[in-house]
Amino acid sequence: xxxxxxxxxxxxxxxxxxxxxxxxxxxxxxxxxxxxxxxxxxxxxxxxxxxxxxxxxxxxxxxxxxxxxxxxxxxxxxxxxxxxxxxxxxxxxxxxxxxxxxxxxxxxxxxxxxxxxxxxxxxxxxxxxxxxxxxxxxxxxxxxxxxxxxxxxxxxxxxxxxxxxxxxxxxxxxxxxxxxxxxxxxxxxxxxxxxxxxxxxxxxxxxxxxxxxxxxxxxxxxxxxxxxxxxxxxxxxxxxxxxxxxxxxxxxxxxxxxxxxxxxxxxxxxxxxxxxxxxxxxxxxxxxxxxxxxxxxxxxxxxxxxxxxxxxxxxxxxxxxxxxxxxxxxxxxxxxxxxxxxxx
Numbered sequence: 001x002x003x004x005x006x007x008x009x010x011x012x013x014x015x016x017x018x019x020x021x022x023x024x025x026x027x028x029x030x031x032x033x034x035x036x037x038x039x040x041x042x043x044x045x046x047x048x049x050x051x052x053x054x055x056x057x058x059x060x061x062x063x064x065x066x067x068x069x070x071x072x073x074x075x076x077x078x079x080x081x082x083x084x085x086x087x088x089x090x091x092x093x094x095x096x097x098x099x100x101x102x103x104x105x106x107x108x109x110x111x112x113x114x115x116x117x118x119x120x121x122x123x124x125x126x127x128x129x130x131x132x133x134x135x136x137x138x139x140x141x142x143x144x145x146x147x148x149x150x151x152x153x154x155x156x157x158x159x160x161x162x163x164x165x166x167x168x169x170x171x172x173x174x175x176x177x178x179x180x181x182x183x184x185x186x187x188x189x190x191x192x193x194x195x196x197x198x199x200x201x202x203x204x205x206x207x208x209x210x211x212x213x214x215x216x217x218x219x220x221x222x223x224x225x226x227x228x229x230x231x232x233x234x235x236x237x238x239x240x241x242x243x244x245x246x247x248x249x250x251x252x253x254x255x256x257x258x259x260x261x262x263x264x265x266x267x268x269x270x271x272x273x274x275x276x277x278x279x280x281x282x283x284x285x286x287x288x289x290x291x292x293x294x295x296x297x298x299x300x301x302x303x304x305x306x307x308x309x310x311x312x313x314x315x316x317x318x319x320x321x322x323x324x325x326x327x328x329x330x331x332x333x334x335x336x337x338x339x340x341x342x343x344x
Contacts, residue, residue: 005106007129010051012038013236032061034065037164037165038085052096061101066127066128069168104128104132111143117144123242125166126166126169149186149241151261152187163187183322184245194236207344209343222235240337259273298318
């Protein structure tokens with residue numbers, strides 16, 4: 001059983017990911033830390049508490065996190081998740097209260113309590129983790145690993161360049177990628193291949209348990225919303241895939257990359273840039289032999305005429321900092337997701 005903290009911003013797919021986590025005996029969920037993202041914290045916090053109650057897991061501490069990104073104004077995705085964050089699906093007000101400790105402090109305390117044992121599963125903007133790392137320089141060395149839903153090497157979904165979770169707080173994402181925590185990045189490159197269908201929702205509706213009924217209610221509302229908006233397909237299960245990949249890493253294929261985050265571009269802020277000699281992403285002279293470990297310099301932008309700064313060398317050679325998911329077995333993923341939510 002693996003100790004995990006789940007950092008989340010429910011959010012339709014976040015809610016299904018939380019329900020999956022709480023139906024997975026492989027996980028020892030030390031706590032859940034809501035953050036502002038898909039909708040404001042005023043909604044992501046009670047939505048998290050609702051999922052905890054529906055799953056009958058009120059033993060799991062819920063610690064409220066950041067209301068806004070580190071240095072930016074909050075951008076939400078209510079257009080995709082509905083004004084209440086759950087696709088318009090209505091559930092009773094939660095009776096459970098969050099613990100008084102703030103998310104960043106909870107993350108620090110729990111990681112230090114179990115050094116080398118806690119994996120952070122982040123399925124929202126990385127603000128809470130960024131705050132925790134920024135306030136505790138030794139913390140990164142004590143984290144077992146971090147599995148994130150975020151980023152993309154193939155274009156964005158909130159802008160042409162950026163995936164939503166990284167776009168909302170690119171400064172926090174950059175702190176995480178430069179922290180030396182072992183990172184697994186589950187981004188749009190694979191999550192775009194996980195579309196929820198009518199058949200999936202019907203299977204959930206047919207199962208008679210609180211978790212399946214709640215998941216079906218959310219899924220049904222989102223499918224109807226997509227149809228009204230003219231979308232030809234259902235929503236992608238971004239966050240459940242990241243969660244499922246920790247339960248069963250064989251669902252995905254991975255490749256080592258050096259990943260960094262653009263924080264200054266007017267049109268590209270939040271873009272995740274990956275460098276991999278194996279993938280051929282590091283540009284080279286025609287005919288140059290490609291070998292693992294070649295000393296390619298990873299450079300920042302060219303200097304301006306008015307400035308005195310030289311073009312910075314961000315890395316003088318390729319050193320991977322993340323395993324990036326590059327392919328997925330969608331059928332096996334949905335077997336896991338729908339099977340556990342339906343109680344089969």
